[in-house]
Amino acid sequence: MSDRPTSRTRRDFLRTGAIGAGAVTLATYATAPPAAVTTVRHWDDEADVVIMGSGAAGISAAIEASGRGVAVRVYEMLALAGGSSSLSGGVCYMGGGTPLQKALGFEDSTEDMYRFMVAASGVHAPLAKLQLYCEQSLAHFDWLVANGVEYSRRFSAEKELSHEEASLYFCGNERTHPYRELARPAPRGHVPPAKNQTGGRSLMQTLLASAQRHGVHVATGVTCERLVCASDGAVLGLEVRDARGKRNIRARKGVVLAAGGFIHNPEMLKKHAPELFPCAPHWGRAGDMGIGIRMGMSIGANVLHMHHGFAVLPLYPPENVLKGVVVNVRGQRCVAEDSYYGVIGHDLLFKQGGRGYLIVDRNSDYSAPDYRLVAAGEAPTIAALEAQLGLPPESLQQTVTYYNRFAERGEDPLLGKARDYLAPLIQQPFKAYDLGVDKAFYAVHTFGGLETTVNAEVVNAGGEIIPGLYAAGRTAAGIPVSPYYASGLSIGDATFFGRRAAMHAVARRA
Amino acid sequence: MRVLTALVALLSLAGAVLAEPPANAPADTPGDPVRGRQIFAPCRTCHYPEKGYGHHNGPSLFGVFGRRAGTQEGFLYYSETVKSSNLIWTPALLDAWLANPGSLLSGTNMMFVGIPDARDRADLIAYLAQFRDR
Numbered sequence: 001m002s003d004r005p006t007s008r009t010r011r012d013f014l015r016t017g018a019i020g021a022g023a024v025t026l027a028t029y030a031t032a033p034p035a036a037v038t039t040v041r042h043w044d045d046e047a048d049v050v051i052m053g054s055g056a057a058g059i060s061a062a063i064e065a066s067g068r069g070v071a072v073r074v075y076e077m078l079a080l081a082g083g084s085s086s087l088s089g090g091v092c093y094m095g096g097g098t099p100l101q102k103a104l105g106f107e108d109s110t111e112d113m114y115r116f117m118v119a120a121s122g123v124h125a126p127l128a129k130l131q132l133y134c135e136q137s138l139a140h141f142d143w144l145v146a147n148g149v150e151y152s153r154r155f156s157a158e159k160e161l162s163h164e165e166a167s168l169y170f171c172g173n174e175r176t177h178p179y180r181e182l183a184r185p186a187p188r189g190h191v192p193p194a195k196n197q198t199g200g201r202s203l204m205q206t207l208l209a210s211a212q213r214h215g216v217h218v219a220t221g222v223t224c225e226r227l228v229c230a231s232d233g234a235v236l237g238l239e240v241r242d243a244r245g246k247r248n249i250r251a252r253k254g255v256v257l258a259a260g261g262f263i264h265n266p267e268m269l270k271k272h273a274p275e276l277f278p279c280a281p282h283w284g285r286a287g288d289m290g291i292g293i294r295m296g297m298s299i300g301a302n303v304l305h306m307h308h309g310f311a312v313l314p315l316y317p318p319e320n321v322l323k324g325v326v327v328n329v330r331g332q333r334c335v336a337e338d339s340y341y342g343v344i345g346h347d348l349l350f351k352q353g354g355r356g357y358l359i360v361d362r363n364s365d366y367s368a369p370d371y372r373l374v375a376a377g378e379a380p381t382i383a384a385l386e387a388q389l390g391l392p393p394e395s396l397q398q399t400v401t402y403y404n405r406f407a408e409r410g411e412d413p414l415l416g417k418a419r420d421y422l423a424p425l426i427q428q429p430f431k432a433y434d435l436g437v438d439k440a441f442y443a444v445h446t447f448g449g450l451e452t453t454v455n456a457e458v459v460n461a462g463g464e465i466i467p468g469l470y471a472a473g474r475t476a477a478g479i480p481v482s483p484y485y486a487s488g489l490s491i492g493d494a495t496f497f498g499r500r501a502a503m504h505a506v507a508r509r510a
Numbered sequence: 511m512r513v514l515t516a517l518v519a520l521l522s523l524a525g526a527v528l529a530e531p532p533a534n535a536p537a538d539t540p541g542d543p544v545r546g547r548q549i550f551a552p553c554r555t556c557h558y559p560e561k562g563y564g565h566h567n568g569p570s571l572f573g574v575f576g577r578r579a580g581t582q583e584g585f586l587y588y589s590e591t592v593k594s595s596n597l598i599w600t601p602a603l604l605d606a607w608l609a610n611p612g613s614l615l616s617g618t619n620m621m622f623v624g625i626p627d628a629r630d631r632a633d634l635i636a637y638l639a640q641f642r643d644r
Contacts, residue, residue, distance in 0.1 A: 087567050
């Protein structure tokens with residue numbers, strides 16, 4: 001108890017973490033305790049559904065609610081709407097035979113999609129959410145298209161979407177062992193065509209325009225500060241603040257917390273996700289301060305997966321480097337090099353202590369120095385490289401000898417790397433790139449958040465639903481868990497469960 | 511006029527620094543570009559400094575020092591604030607801005623949490639300065 005910060009110190013560290021964010025006055029990062037409705041003298045404004053945050057989750061909720069004929073308010077803390085979603089790649093993970101998959105000649109089924117997602121999620125798989133997400137994936141595709149999202153009829157065979165005109169690709173670990181044996185692989189990364197991975201900007205421009213057509217106004221520069229609760233714990237509204245001061249907003253049907261994760265709140269990060277803290281970059285817009293999560297916690301909401309995160313170590317492109325081997329500090333291979341880069345990052349960060357090397361020969365090297373990685377050693381023999389790196393004697397030599405023996409035949413009995421990425425490492429110079437957390441480019445953000453039902457209702461620590469409170473996107477513990485096994489899971493989850501929140505709230509009899 | 515405003519803002523910032531060291535003071539030794547690579551990593555959420563990589567969510571930062579703010583060709587998403595600022599990016603200006611992003615260019619579309627540590631800023635600037643035509 002003694003080390004629990006008082007609200008005063010909590011406010012202080014949150015302020016320190018903020019250090020101003022562009023033009024926006026972010027003086028208030030504190031999550032104040034909830035207000036009892038008895039202290040609210042009057043409501044300054046009211047609507048059916050009141051939404052905190054204007055990223056993919058908040059805007060999807062706003063469109064869905066508004067489309068069902070109810071009054072909506074959306075509050076965005078920053079000066080610009082769109083959230084971290086608008087800085088993302090804009091990929092949405094969808095399958096089961098979408099019109100785009102079919103048009104491009106790919107077969108897929110809901111069962112294959114579900115089997116893959118469950119297997120790749122591992123022990124943390126949120127089964128009920130995954131089932132619903134897969135069953136309704138085709139309808140979700142139609143919803144995005146109906147709201148103006150445009151996909152081109154072009155497939156890209158690249159592991160990372162660098163093709164600016166393509167809209168469909170294998171965006172995750174579908175073709176990696178053992179998943180390719182468990183479920184028929186299909187390309188499920190759906191992305192609006194965009195240059196330099198700015199699909200997120202395009203996606204959010206489209207969804208924001210649709211929200212506007214639905215009559216939704218996004219109020220920017222407005223910070224949500226407190227939940228207003230009834231004596232029985234039901235959420236009745238929000239206290240917000242902007243340049244004009246404090247206002248109480250009544251939510252007749254529900255409040256949706258869609259305020260992002262907590263990657264930009266260093267104290268929360270150190271406490272809940274210490275593996276992610278030393279990584280650079282912390283990936284997301286300045287609003288990812290964990291404010292929505294803390295507001296939920298302040299009224300007893302349960303949290304899940306708080307240490308989980310997106311940990312992308314982008315070794316590729318180019319894909320030829322994946323013919324090299326990724327080893328830990330014992331000189332042992334630890335993850336199939338053709339894995340999705342979130343899976344490689346996860347393995348090194350969470351299982352190998354944030355240390356390791358990519359070992360390449362002349363044929364599998366990068367063609368030019370690259371900002372993502374720095375060389376840790378270069379030598380004419382593997383033995384000399386092993387000594388340079390200070391690896392245990394003969395460890396790397398054994399690893400490479402074993403790897404080469406099978407790679408020559410196109411086999412990888414240890415990790416099952418696909419044939420396309422197998423080649424013996426024989427051409428000197430041999431090089432090692434440092435995959436240490438303090439040296440390599442690890443893009444990270446958080447997956448932990450409020451526990452929710454399949455209807456995005458927030459659940460308290462006793463397992464009961466908190467009436468009137470919803471959460472979606474990275475404010476909720478959703479479909480993305482560690483390891484992150486495919487691009488588009490986070491945006492897919494945010495858009496889908498943002499809609500679920502609105503559907504349930506609109507139908508709710510408060 | 512805006513240049514003047516910005517100058518006043520900078521000078522008042524400098525004044526504040528003199529009165530109350532060292533929080534946001536520029537570092538007094540040259541930056542380390544090698545260390546700066548990692549400090550710059552968060553900027554890559556939106557910016558490429560490499561020649562030929564083009565624009566990302568934000569404009570390319572190739573050759574940024576000496577360039578007038580808001581003038582990278584082909585970047586369509588500048589705020590009016592930046593376009594009309596008449597500021598020239600220099601290491602000193604970037605240092606002051608990164609230390610306190612709210613201090614000038616209020617209304618920019620660029621939103622981030624700032625870099626409070628002077629050493630970090632100096633290293634970042636040294637790294638960024640490498641990306642230019644020689």
